[in-house]
Amino acid sequence: MQAEPVLVAGLIEACRSAIAANTDHLCALDCAIGDGDHGINMQRGWEAVSAEAAALTGLPFPDAVERIGMTLVMNVGGAAGPLYGTLLIEIGRELRARDRTEDFPIVLKKAIDAVARRGRSHAGDKTLLDVLYPVQDALQKCSSLNDIAQQAEFSANLTAAMKAMRGRASYLGDRSIGHVDPGASSCALLTTAICRYLGE
Ligand code: ADP
Ligand code: MG
Numbered sequence: 001m002q003a004e005p006v007l008v009a010g011l012i013e014a015c016r017s018a019i020a021a022n023t024d025h026l027c028a029l030d031c032a033i034g035d036g037d038h039g040i041n042m043q044r045g046w047e048a049v050s051a052e053a054a055a056l057t058g059l060p061f062p063d064a065v066e067r068i069g070m071t072l073v074m075n076v077g078g079a080a081g082p083l084y085g086t087l088l089i090e091i092g093r094e095l096r097a098r099d100r101t102e103d104f105p106i107v108l109k110k111a112i113d114a115v116a117r118r119g120r121s122h123a124g125d126k127t128l129l130d131v132l133y134p135v136q137d138a139l140q141k142c143s144s145l146n147d148i149a150q151q152a153e154f155s156a157n158l159t160a161a162m163k164a165m166r167g168r169a170s171y172l173g174d175r176s177i178g179h180v181d182p183g184a185s186s187c188a189l190l191t192t193a194i195c196r197y198l199g200e
C-alpha cells in the first residue's frame with residue numbers, strides 16, 4: 001500500500017478521471033429514467049474534489065475521506081450528492097474510530113447503512129445501494145480486487161431488471177424497468193477505478 005498522501009491523490013484522480021470519461025454515458029442513463037444530469041452532477045463534484053486534492057493529501061486518511069464527502073455534498077447536488085457525501089463522510093468517521101485496515105468491511109457496511117437511512121431506501125430499490133451492498137459483501141469475503149470490480153459491474157447491470165422505488169426514476173413505475181440505474185452505474189465505475197488503482 002502506498003504512503004497516505006500518494007494514496008489519497010491517486011484515489012481522487014482515479015475517481016475524477018473515471019467520471020470524466022463517462023459523463024455523457026451517465027447523463028444518457030439518467031435521460032432514460034430521470035432528468036439527465038447525473039453525469040454532470042458527478043463530474044462537477046469530482047472536479048471540485050480534485051481542485052482541493054493538494055490540501056486533502058496533507059490530512060490524515062480518515063479526515064481526507066470525510067472532507068471529500070463534504071465537498072461532494074456541496075458540489076454534486078441532486079439526490080446523489082447527499083448520498084455519496086454521506087457514504088464518504090461516514091467512512092471517514094468510522095475509519096477514525098477504528099483505524100485498522102482489517103476493519104474496512106465493517107466500516108463500509110456502517111457507511112452504506114447510513115446512506116440507506118438517508119435515502120430511506122433498501123437493496124432492490126434500483127439505486128446505488130444495489131452496487132454498494134454487493135461490493136461490501138465481496139469485500140467481506142476477501143475477494144480479489146478484480147472480483148470486487150466485476151461484482152460491481154455485474155450488480156449495476158442487474159438494476160436494469162428492477163423497478164425503481166426511490167428517486168426520480170420511481171415516478172416512472174414499471175417503465176423504469178429495462179434501464180440501468182445511473183447511480184448504480186456511477187458507483188460501479190468508481191469501484192472499478194478504485195480497484196484498478198489499488199491493484200497497480
Ligand atoms: P437527481 O435525481 O436529483 O437528478 P442524480 O441524477 O444526480 O440526482 O442521481 C440519481 C441517482 O441517485 C439515482 O440513479 C439513484 O441511484 C440515486 N438515488 C436517488 N434517490 C435515492 C434514494 N432515495 N436512495 C438511494 N439512492 C437514490
Ligand atoms: Mg438526475
Ligand code: MG
Nearest residue numbers: 035037078079
Ligand atoms: Mg437533477
